[in-house]
Amino acid sequence: MKLALKELRRRPGRFATATVILTLIAILLMFLGGLLDGLIASSTGAIRAQDADAIVYSDTAQASFVRSRIDPELRAQVEAVDGVTEVGGIGNVQLGARVPGNGPRDLASVALFGYELAPTGVPDAPAYGQAWADETIKASGVEEGMIIEVGPARSPIEIIGFVEDTNFNGQSSLWASPDTWRDVLSANRPDAQLGPDVFQALIVRGDGANLPDAIDAATAGATDSYTVDEAVAAIPGVTEQQNTFNQIIGVTVVIALVVIGLFFALLTVERTSLYGVLKALGAKSSTIFAGLVAQAVVVTAIAALIAGTLVVILDLVLPAGSIPLLITPGRIILSVLLLLVAAVLGCSFSLRRVLRIDPASAIGTTS
Amino acid sequence: MNTASSSPSSPSSTSGTTLTTALEMSAVRKVYTMGDGSEVVALDHATLTLASDEMVALVGPSGSGKTTLCSIAGGILSATEGRIVVGGEDISGHSAKELTKFRQNKVGFVFQSVNLVPFLNARENLLVVDELGKRTGAPARARADQLLEELGLADRAKNLPSQLSGGQRQRVAIGRALMNDPSLVLFDEPTSALDTKLGEQVMELIRNEMKSRGRAAIVVTHDERITHYCDRSVHIVDGRLEA
Numbered sequence: 001m002k003l004a005l006k007e008l009r010r011r012p013g014r015f016a017t018a019t020v021i022l023t024l025i026a027i028l029l030m031f032l033g034g035l036l037d038g039l040i041a042s043s044t045g046a047i048r049a050q051d052a053d054a055i056v057y058s059d060t061a062q063a064s065f066v067r068s069r070i071d072p073e074l075r076a077q078v079e080a081v082d083g084v085t086e087v088g089g090i091g092n093v094q095l096g097a098r099v100p101g102n103g104p105r106d107l108a109s110v111a112l113f114g115y116e117l118a119p120t121g122v123p124d125a126p127a128y129g130q131a132w133a134d135e136t137i138k139a140s141g142v143e144e145g146m147i148i149e150v151g152p153a154r155s156p157i158e159i160i161g162f163v164e165d166t167n168f169n170g171q172s173s174l175w176a177s178p179d180t181w182r183d184v185l186s187a188n189r190p191d192a193q194l195g196p197d198v199f200q201a202l203i204v205r206g207d208g209a210n211l212p213d214a215i216d217a218a219t220a221g222a223t224d225s226y227t228v229d230e231a232v233a234a235i236p237g238v239t240e241q242q243n244t245f246n247q248i249i250g251v252t253v254v255i256a257l258v259v260i261g262l263f264f265a266l267l268t269v270e271r272t273s274l275y276g277v278l279k280a281l282g283a284k285s286s287t288i289f290a291g292l293v294a295q296a297v298v299v300t301a302i303a304a305l306i307a308g309t310l311v312v313i314l315d316l317v318l319p320a321g322s323i324p325l326l327i328t329p330g331r332i333i334l335s336v337l338l339l340l341v342a343a344v345l346g347c348s349f350s351l352r353r354v355l356r357i358d359p360a361s362a363i364g365t366t367s
Numbered sequence: 368m369n370t371a372s373s374s375p376s377s378p379s380s381t382s383g384t385t386l387t388t389a390l391e392m393s394a395v396r397k398v399y400t401m402g403d404g405s406e407v408v409a410l411d412h413a414t415l416t417l418a419s420d421e422m423v424a425l426v427g428p429s430g431s432g433k434t435t436l437c438s439i440a441g442g443i444l445s446a447t448e449g450r451i452v453v454g455g456e457d458i459s460g461h462s463a464k465e466l467t468k469f470r471q472n473k474v475g476f477v478f479q480s481v482n483l484v485p486f487l488n489a490r491e492n493l494l495v496v497d498e499l500g501k502r503t504g505a506p507a508r509a510r511a512d513q514l515l516e517e518l519g520l521a522d523r524a525k526n527l528p529s530q531l532s533g534g535q536r537q538r539v540a541i542g543r544a545l546m547n548d549p550s551l552v553l554f555d556e557p558t559s560a561l562d563t564k565l566g567e568q569v570m571e572l573i574r575n576e577m578k579s580r581g582r583a584a585i586v587v588t589h590d591e592r593i594t595h596y597c598d599r600s601v602h603i604v605d606g607r608l609e610a
Contacts, residue, residue, distance in 0.1 A: 002498055003484070003487075003495065003498060006486065006487065006491070007486050010486040010487075011486050273482070274482070274484065274485075277478060277482045277484075278484075278495070278499065279467075280441070280443055280470065280476055280478075281470065281471075281476065281495065281496055281499055281543075282467055282468070282470040282471030282472075282496070282499045282500050282547075283467075283499040284464075284467055284499075287499065359443045359470075360434075360438045360443045360444050362443075362476070362478055362482065363434050363437055363438050363441070363443060363476070363478065363479075363553075363555050
């Protein structure tokens with residue numbers, strides 16, 4: 001292994017091609033992962049932020065706020081379930097917002113929530129006509145104290161402060177009182193307006209095992225309840241996005257594996273005579289193969305380090321909100337681990353060739 | 368008579384502290400089975416004994432079995448039948464793993480085209496032997512320095528093979544072969560790539576190094592002109608040894 005690492009140090013040019021290709025693949029892998037994380041984060045923040053043991057929709061809603069209705073009678077049934085300690089209504093409407101100083105067609109996409117129980121990181125519901133806004137709305141020029149006009153009815157909403165990581169369906173969220181939300185909904189989506197005390201969903205806190213199932217049982221199937229994680233996954237489009245990106249990431253890892261495999265297979269062919277000599281001198285096949293793996297791991301680690309640095313720089317220089325890119329240490333570490341696994345597996349293509357190199361080939365040959 | 372060669376020495380003693388024979392090969396055969404089921408006898412009942420400080424030239428044309436004999440004596444190939452004892456160790460029944468360990472400890476090789484590791488300097492090329500084998504560290508480094516000194520390469524220790532002359536590379540290869548203090552050193556056509564003058568210089572060097580260290584050596588060659596540097600010559604034709 002020492003021998004293999006010395007070769008890397010003394011002949012870096014030999015490994016430059018593989019390093020450059022792997023760096024590009026690593027950048028692609030990390031960038032794709034960052035996009036996936038960014039997309040998912042911007043689609044699910046409002047649900048992830050809920051401090052809930054169950055999120056309750058009506059039975060045919062399929063975890064969609066727009067399709068869900070919870071009237072006071074159904075809410076009372078939920079409140080009566082054993083183990084339920086707190087229940088708060090929640091509703092949502094997605095609209096375009098006019099921002100002072102922006103052109104009339106330059107709308108900011110917002111998802112306005114009316115809520116009774118505050119999500120994590122969001123203060124209690126503000127006064128009528130006011131809202132907390134996700135900080136991503138700043139990219140549209142919104143500032144604290146500004147009044148924006150929401151929807152075709154131009155419902156005024158005063159932004160009184162900002163919260164983090166609460167976006168929904170890729171839109172900046174606004175957190176308002178239930179009355180504000182209900183009035184904005186009525187004014188801008190008359191077809192979807194709701195009566196007093198009617199919500200789209202319920203945020204339920206409590207104890208006891210498997211609260212969502214207990215709630216659905218107590219309402220005789222009139223509700224469709226989820227844990228927060230389940231509700232996140234059930235948001236329409238989230239699972240599809242994850243599957244699509246994960247498949248692209250998987251293909252990228254396979255490409256990395258093939259590149260590493262081919263490169264080290266070629267190196268092994270080129271070194272057949274040297275390996276024959278080393279075997280004649282007493283090198284075990286395992287020692288030679290370990291050296292090959294060490295080289296692949298080091299080349300991959302260097303490529304991943306360069307790629308990681310470049311992706312972090314890219315994340316810093318990209319204007320906030322321009323693309324949904326979220327670069328996290330976890331994603332970079334996962335990408336590096338995937339590449340390292342690909343490196344080891346790629347090298348294994350050469351194992352048989354290394355095992356088959358005959359030390360006798362070193363004797364009686366001129367090269 | 369299909370076996371030949373004799374030795375002035377007595378058989379080896381594995382129990383004593385001194386060994387009088389470096390190599391004993393008795394009735395060694397090597398048969399290759401070809402794809403069509405036919406058999407090719409590469410070595411036919413070869414018997415050869417080398418004293419512990421004896422230098423033997425193994426002479427024969429291409430395809431005569433020189434390489435096979437050399438490979439079997441060096442533990443690179445296993446014999447089909449017969450007994451092989453090197454430095455007191457009977458390797459006739461050794462597994463591939465045992466042969467690997469044997470090569471690490473008991474034999475030295477100098478290959479036809481020298482075959483130094485191109486990205487290692489002269490000193491590191493010697494230390495490769497320790498790295499692949501016992502990994503003794505400091506003693507190995509001291510031995511490498513001593514060998515380079517004795518071979519007149521002390522000032523070339525940090526040079527890569529590409530920065531050395533042909534003769535210097537040959538000396539590094541000899542140093543590498545001696546790193547594990549072998550019982551037997553095998554030289555595979557050491558002069559084949561050299562002109563007559565350099566070939567003679569290299570043979571002179573090999574003889575001096577082997578004799579000064581009291582090491583046994585087999586020099587595989589097809590060049591009769593260099594055999595006088597050895598204590599005796601053994602000819603091989605069609606896998607059979609002739610004295």
